[in-house]
Amino acid sequence: DTGVSQNPRHKITKRGQNVTFRCDPISEHNRLYWYRQTLGQGPEFLTYFQNEAQLEKSRLLSDRFSAERPKGSFSTLEIQRTEQGDSAMYLCASSWDRATEAFFGQGTRLTVV
Amino acid sequence: GENVEQHPSTLSVQEGDSAVIKCTYSDSASNYFPWYKQELGKGPQLIIDIRSNVGEKKDQRIAVTLNKTAKHFSLHITETQPEDSAVYFCAARGGGAGANNLFFGTGTRLTVIP
Numbered sequence: 001d002t003g004v005s006q007n008p009r010h011k012i013t014k015r016g017q018n019v020t021f022r023c024d025p026i027s028e029h030n031r032l033y034w035y036r037q038t039l040g041q042g043p044e045f046l047t048y049f050q051n052e053a054q055l056e057k058s059r060l061l062s063d064r065f066s067a068e069r070p071k072g073s074f075s076t077l078e079i080q081r082t083e084q085g086d087s088a089m090y091l092c093a094s095s096w097d098r099a100t101e102a103f104f105g106q107g108t109r110l111t112v113v
Numbered sequence: 114g115e116n117v118e119q120h121p122s123t124l125s126v127q128e129g130d131s132a133v134i135k136c137t138y139s140d141s142a143s144n145y146f147p148w149y150k151q152e153l154g155k156g157p158q159l160i161i162d163i164r165s166n167v168g169e170k171k172d173q174r175i176a177v178t179l180n181k182t183a184k185h186f187s188l189h190i191t192e193t194q195p196e197d198s199a200v201y202f203c204a205a206r207g208g209g210a211g212a213n214n215l216f217f218g219t220g221t222r223l224t225v226i227p
Contacts, residue, residue, distance in 0.1 A: 004156075033214060042117075042202045042217030043157065056213055091156055098213055101147065104156040 002026060004105035006092050012111045013082055020078045021108045025094030032075050033102060034067055035091040036060065043091050043104075049075060082112045115140040117205050119218025126193050127226050134221045136203035137185040145206040146186045147215070148177060150199045157202060161188070193225045 005024040013019050025032045030051055035043035046065070047057045051072040061067075064082075069075040079086055089109050093102040116139040126132050138146075144165035149157035163170045163177045163186065170177050174193075179186040190197055200222050204215040 006156075031213075040220070042119075042204070042219050043215075044217070045214035048213055058214075099145075101159055101162060102215065103159060104149070106154075106156045109154075 004092055004094055004103055006090075006105035006108050008108055009106060010109050010111075012113060015084060015112055016081055018078065018080045019082060019110060020076050021090055021092075021110075023075045023077070023092030023094075023105060025074070025092070026103060029094035029096055030072075031095045031097060031102075032069055033093040033095075034075070034077055035093065035104075037089040037091055037107070038087075046077075079110075082110075084112045086110060087112045115143055115205055115207055115212075115216040117203060117216050117218045119203050119221060121221060122219065123222045123224070125224045125226060128193060128195060130193055132188075132190045132193050132197070132223055132225075134188045134201055134203070134223070135185060136187070136205075136218050137183075138205040138216075139184070140205070140207050141181075141184065142212070143205040143207050146177070146179060147204050147206075148175075148188050149202045149204065149217075151202060151220075152199045160201075190223075193223075195225050195227050198223055198225045 007022045033048040034046040037043045049069040064080045067077045089107040091107045093104045095102040119136045147162035150160045151157045174191045176189040200220045203218045
């Protein structure tokens with residue numbers, strides 16, 4: 001399968017704990033995006049990378065959130081000191097460049113208890 | 114920023130009938146409009162897209178139309194089948210140099226009744 005891969009698929013954590021998610025984009029895709037989706041809503045943009053450079057962050061991305069893409073391939077999204085409001089599906093997408101289609105992974109569903 | 118509105122929020126059709134989902138956008142500079150299908154517990158799957166230099170695009174039973182003047186675009190599914198049941202999202206991407214992400218509608222839950 002050469003699609004976008006996300007791990008883990010599900011994560012349950014206690015409030016205050018840190019969590020980290022991983023995204024492996026489609027091979028050779030230069031752009032990688034993170035979105036968050038809450039129940040009954042469409043995905044909301046969090047941040048994106050062009051190769052290893054993080055070029056844009058949404059105001060939704062509080063200082064408890066950090067994303068990296070160290071070698072321009074896979075990316076990680078870390079949430080520190082999780083809050084119940086962080087419970088959502090975290091989606092990763094990749095595209096060849098800005099003008100081409102974005103393909104999404106299956107998402108990581110985070111539940112903060 | 115861009116604001117995308119989507120209607121209806123739920124839609125039920127009989128198998129074999131057509132389904133139409135409509136979206137409007139606010140940013141006249143937006144130039145790319147994809148549609149995604151999302152099944153329960155899965156990520157959004159791109160099913161069709163249209164760019165602002167085209168008024169209509171068709172792929173088998175799925176078609177999308179774009180009216181740039183009115184700033185609205187629609188998804189048409191003909192001869193619906195039970196496997197078409199899912200949540201459908203429209204999205205728009207701006208045309209400026211700084212427009213790098215998609216803005217999504219709130220989704221339409223389509224149910225095809227066998």
